[in-house]
Amino acid sequence: MVDLRGVIHTITPGDHYSPRTGSAVPTVVHGLAAAALRAGDPRHAVVVDDSTYQPRYDSAEVLEYRGIARPTVRQQRLDMLRARLGRARRATLDYFEPIAARLEREPPAVVIAHNAPLMPHLLGHTDHDVVLYMHNQLLRTYARSEIAGALSSVKRIVCVSDALATETRALLPRVLRDRVRVVENAVDTTQFRPSLDPRPAGPLRVLFVGRVIADKGADVLLRAAAEFRADEITVRVVGSQGFDPHAVLSAHETELRRLAARMAPSVEFLPFTLRPDVPNLYRQSDVLVVPSRWPEPSGLTIGEGMATGLPVIASAVGGIPQVVGDAGVLVPPDDPIALAAALRRLLESTDERTRLGLAARARSETRSWDWAWGNLRAVLDAL
Helix, strand or coil: CCCCCEEEEEEEECCCCCCCCCHHHHHHHHHHHHHHHCCCCCCCCCECCCCCCCCCCCCCCEEEEEECCCCCCCHHHHHHHHHCCCCHHHHHHHHHHHHHHHHCCCCCCEEEEEEECCCCHCCCCCCEEEEEECCCCCCCCCHHHHHHHHCCCCCCCEECCCCHHHHHHHCHHHHHHHHEEEECCCCCCCCCCCCCCCCCCCEEEEEEEECCHHCCCCCHHHHHHCCCCCCCCCEEEEECCCCCCCCCCCCCHHHHHHHHCCCEEEEEEECCCCHHHHHHHHHHCCCCECCCCCCCCCCCCHHHHHHHHCCCEECCCCCCCHHHHHCCCEECCCCHHHHHHHHHHHHHCCHHHHHHHHHHHHHHHHHHHHHHHHHHHHHHHHH
């Protein structure tokens, strides 16, 4: 039971448990840990590389360790070859071993291993109960025999959407399939809330927030926006390839700027923005567009936009429809014509924007982190 044993989260080595980053896994851990405190449950802990960003979120006790360098591309390829030959992924195991070593010093606990399918194996000799928490599809490169060995001791496999859970069960050996559970992502409805200021006159303000990589589809938005006049819409693209606002532009980011230069509507590019500054960017917008190409298991930015009362247009792929529900507009992925048509409908109907914005806020209020922690707590209590 959770009330008798502590809860310890592990995040990817080198990731930051800090409000300075918008990385998905730390955002989820912080949301769940803060909700546990509000519910009167014991304070969670999180295992964090000592070289990562300060300040840290104060929602969980930080257990520091000294990490090692991320495996090189060559080492990752060798690991995949080893796996095909039925051997251990040596470089990956070495990368996660410092986390396991740090946990060996802790009393028996429920260890929630975020995006770390090898953690149950590394902790198999301990008294910890390990739960694999899957934010993405992690198992496509694993053979069933390797999955069976790595996850033989896992207590539960938590997926962030029904779509991810369905795909995961298909990849698992039969003996592990009944260990899969779904705990959907949530949103901080206090931090992300509608603006009280009247909307200024002018073009429709369209927002993209996320990593600026091809999978996220910002170029699809720009191609759709090219169908509009300058007095109809503006576009703001917030994000960078990674989490460094000062990094050199990638080839994809450079191409986006070339696209924007040929368009009539104004396009503003803002690099990666610190987490505390993000809510105001939503409140300064009229529509959020999430044009992902890849089957995102669950989009945190969708929930943030909805909580801000924005109508959301998003790709009908992966777990996105489950997040949007009936409170947004879904379009086919990688289809700028369909996206432009959806934007046109919202541009021409203030009533429809208002209806969707109210529905989005109402849906987000039922999907707070308190709700998500209650769902996860039920999973953990049944261990």
